[in-house]
Amino acid sequence: MKKTLAEVVTEKTFLVLALSAISALVLITVFIFVQGGPFITTQGLGGFVFGMSWAPSQGEYGIFPMIVGTVCVALGAALIGVPIGICCSIFLAEFAPPLLKNIFRPAIQLLAGIPSVVYGFWGLLFVVPFIRHYLGGPGLSILAGSIILAIMILPTVVSISEVSLIALPRTYKEGALALGLTHWQTIYSVLLPAAKSGIVAAIVLGIGRAIGETMAVIMVLGNSVALPESILDPVRTLTTNIGIEMGYAAGEHREALFATGIILFLIIMTINALAQYITRRR
């Protein structure tokens, strides 16, 4: 069928708009690599990634303590947030009566709508003093960051695992129940294994979200550049390194922050690719 002029124009307009969205991604990627790439080549990738000392005024740029910090905080968030998130999704998908479902689901989605600076502020005023008072240390710590991030990744973990549970064919559940399994046995030994890839993807995306978060963790992590010795020690993550020093950085220091951005970018890309791969494999 021949397209009318209006149709062609509309189609092209949409194409241009779609391209502008993609081009933003390309622009950002190119910009980060152009700004930070030369720094990594002159400094050496190994020295940058595994360097233990971060002292820009002395010309020392090692981000290993921050990589460790990032991993600790993200894993901590996953340890706290994932069990809660998965239990919540099982409850929503299998147990909750419609009334509760209609309250819980929007409530959890609302968590995603709270600005991260509010999480950080809340953490600073409640979580940090709580840790300082009952567990010791300065309060600003891996634990404080993990608790805040655990709450922040809940919407991601809950909604994706719930969807993967709901999307299972009805026959799985019917078959299991017909064989005489109880409801819980059905969930535990049939539904959860069947929805495994979706749940794993939810966890991976949640961790990705935790790694990318900046504002909330700047306020509760303490931002030290030393390797942590316990979960009550302050740490700095890759994101907060950029966030906290960006305002004052110039010259080589600024390039080093862009280079930090490259490493962060690569980590996040790997995690998202992993999540995509897990969901596709099903």
Add this chain to the structure above:
Amino acid sequence: MTLTTKQEKFFILLMCLLLSACSGQRQDTLIVAGSTSVQPYAEVLAEEYGHLRPDKIVDIQGGGSSAGIAAAEAGTAAIGMSSRNLKGGELVLWSVEIAIDGLAIIVHPSNTLTNLSAEDVREIYTGSLTDWGKLGGTPGKIHVISREEGSGTRSAFEELVMGKDRITPKAIIQDSNGSVRQLVSSDSQAIGFISLGLVDHTVAALSLDGIAAREDKVLDGSYKLFRPFLFVTLAAPEGSAREFIDFVLSPQGQEILLQEGLVPRREEKP
């Protein structure tokens, strides 16, 4: 640097144009940008100046000392604010000291110590002295709080207290005077340093080598921790920039700064 200075200037200019298009400001707006330590005082000055000269608009922006100096050099701000002395290539710029700011070593009000020697402070910040008990205070781990790399307050502290030594990487880093003060006020084992003008009842300023951290002690030179607040311009200022600087240096302007907790500038510098 990958972007040439020219490209960078163009980009910044473009951003400024976009911003000014958004806010619809008038042409004679005077942009004053730089140190976040100077910013709160500059805002008070700008407000007073606005009462005096309603036809002028002075726009105060943050960004940090280095960024402010760079902005003055690039012409994107008429006046750059700095809380540290100019160095290296920056020395070709025109600058004037508008006031002096003391640097206070602060602790929680419940801390029993009221005095530390400069040597003690240095050892605390290098990480070799880690317990309040060793200093005669209530035993407990010292929570060292510092500012981020590049901060004017931090570089003044490093210059005046640390000498060649480095601040321990274990120090907690906060990115403003306000958050250092907030943290110290809520943690009985913390120590930090902030602008003397920003010390309030929520924290206690320690004496250094027996000299109280007070404006008069800074003025008579006995309290050693202080740094200049500078206004920096590309060339000798003219027009509205000159008028604003004249206002700041006038007895009225200096009186405002004094009331806000700063020490008036030393007369010998131009």
